[in-house]
Structure formats: C-alpha cells, structure tokens
Amino acid sequence: MVVQVYGKAQAVCPQRVMHCLVELGLPFELVHVDIDAMEHKLPEYLEKQTLNSFIVSFPCFSPSDRFLTSPMATSISSWMDVEAINYNPWAFPVVFNLLVLPLRGAPGDREAAAAAVEEMSRVLEVYEKQLSKSKYLAGDEFTLADLTHIPATRYVVELCGGAHIFEGKERVKAWWEDITGRPAWKKVISFVESGKSSYSP
Incomplete structure (x- = not known):
C-alpha cells in the first residue's frame, strides 16, 4: 500500500x-x-x-x-523541540507576511517580518555553537532534527530575502548548504x- x-x-x-x-x-x-x-x-x-x-x-x-534509541533519539527530540518552539515561530511570520499574504493579494507587515528575521538570526547563533561540536544538530548523522528545518527556512532564504540570517555563522551556512544539497x-x-x-x- x-x-x-x-x-x-x-x-x-x-x-x-x-x-x-x-x-x-x-x-x-x-x-x-x-x-x-x-x-x-x-x-x-x-x-x-x-x-x-x-x-x-x-x-x-x-x-x-535507521531507527535510533537514546541518547541519539533524545538529542533529535530536543532539537525538534527547539525548531518547533524557538525557531519556527519566527520563520512563520516572515513567510506569512512576505509570501503568503502577497500571494493572496493582501499587504504583509514588513516590519513584523524584519523583526522575525532578526530573531531567527539570534536563534541561529545557538545553532552555530552546536555545529562546532557535530556535523549535524543531533550528531554526525543527518536526522529529522535537521530535516524539519528545511522547508520553512528555504522560503525565508530563497523567497523572502532572508539569506543574511547566515551572515557571520559559517558553520550554520555550511550545514544549510549540506542539508539542502541532499539528493532527496x-x-x-x-x-x-x-x-x-x-x-x-
């Protein structure tokens, strides 16, 4: 099936x-x-x-x-929580105001979007530190912890002019290029x- x-x-x-x-x-x-x-x-x-x-x-x-137990699973779960609680809530208003609303013919709040982009950049400073310890967020294997970040971040970076969130974060930038370069x-x-x-x- x-x-x-x-x-x-x-x-x-x-x-x-x-x-x-x-x-x-x-x-x-x-x-x-x-x-x-x-x-x-x-x-x-x-x-x-x-x-x-x-x-x-x-x-x-x-x-x-393919399927891991703790401590790897704990690390994956923790980083998925970070994405859901600390990262995605800032990515959403960027995409909503700069992409979704304009597509619907409505004006977006550019000031709110700009403020959210800056918050995303601050959150990524934590990622920069983590990626100094491992290749990916939860370790040296690509997992859901990394995958879950891709769709929303792509919209922010490629369609909403937010590529500067990677400025000064060489490890985050390398991580982003790695995970979005995957064949899948x-x-x-x-x-x-x-x-x-x-x-x-």
Whole structure:
C-alpha cells in the first residue's frame, strides 16, 4: 500500500513528510487539501486523524541504523523541540507576511517580518555553537532534527530575502548548504514544481 500524504505540495509540513519518505526510498501519493479554503478543518479530514495525535520515529537515514534509541533519539527530540518552539515561530511570520499574504493579494507587515528575521538570526547563533561540536544538530548523522528545518527556512532564504540570517555563522551556512544539497530534498522540490500527485523512487 502506498503512503498517502494529505496537504498542499507547497506547504511546509507536507514537504517535511515527503522529504522523509524520499530519504527512505518510499513511494507516496499526495492527496491535495486546499488549506487556503480551510479544507483541513472539515470533519471528513479531521476523521483521518486518530485523536489528533501522531507517532514520531527518529530515522537517521543510515542503511545500517535507521531507527535510533537514546541518547541519539533524545538529542533529535530536543532539537525538534527547539525548531518547533524557538525557531519556527519566527520563520512563520516572515513567510506569512512576505509570501503568503502577497500571494493572496493582501499587504504583509514588513516590519513584523524584519523583526522575525532578526530573531531567527539570534536563534541561529545557538545553532552555530552546536555545529562546532557535530556535523549535524543531533550528531554526525543527518536526522529529522535537521530535516524539519528545511522547508520553512528555504522560503525565508530563497523567497523572502532572508539569506543574511547566515551572515557571520559559517558553520550554520555550511550545514544549510549540506542539508539542502541532499539528493532527496532536490527530488522533493522537483516533485513539488512538477505538479504531480504521485512519487516513485
């Protein structure tokens, strides 16, 4: 049975899921959900979520050890929390004000976006220190801790003029170039741009 991914191809969360599946060499079908029309809040969509909960595994995408236990899993979980609590809340207003609202024909708050970019830059100073200790956030293997940062950061850097968040952070910049240069991520971008609804390795 092919995995079904529900969402909009351009949205951050579906891109995370698709990237994970491509890294693992798994085919999937993208079932379009119009989030702009709030389809994801309709009863028939919410029914697909079991008590609105989910199970998270921690793949490191290594052929020899794909699913890890502590302490590696603890580190991955911690950095995913950092992304969710300290990083993404600043990335969101940048993308929303400089990309999403203009696409909808509405003016974005550029001052709020600029302030959020500066906060992102400050958070990345912590990343710079961590990346002086290991190649990736949770260790020397690429994991979900790294993957989860890619979609939103790409929008900030490539489409919202926020590339300067890497200035003065050589390790962060090298890490970013590494994780976005992965073949799997390039395949995700190609898939999104193609408008297709199914992916096969």
